[in-house]
Amino acid sequence: MPFVALEKLHLLYDGYRKAVTIGGRPFLLLQENGRVSLIKNACPHASAPLTHATYNDGCLRCPMHGIEFELSTGRSRSAACVNGLQFIPLVYEGNQIGIDAG
DSSP: OOEEEEEEGGGOOTTOEEEEEETTEEEEEEEETTEEEEEESSOTTTOOOOTTOEEETTEEEOTTTOOEEETTTOOBSSTTOOOOOOBOOOEEETTEEEEEOO
């Protein structure tokens, strides 16, 4: 199965953000509290990019309307948004992190 590399592990740090396009779709690779995640780069509430979202108290906060999403579960903390973040599984290969595009 083809591995698509997104970043070298030594370049990751808490607060890291990188917008990537895979198969014509926007995603966001990020790291907070030592955990690396790949999410759809669109707020589930209004599809705003999350590239410049802030992180505080375990939550990613959308820069457009301020809706917060728990980064551990993807759930919204707002009744205005019933959908959660969409996570994509990551794969480690050697000194890189990426996805299995198979």
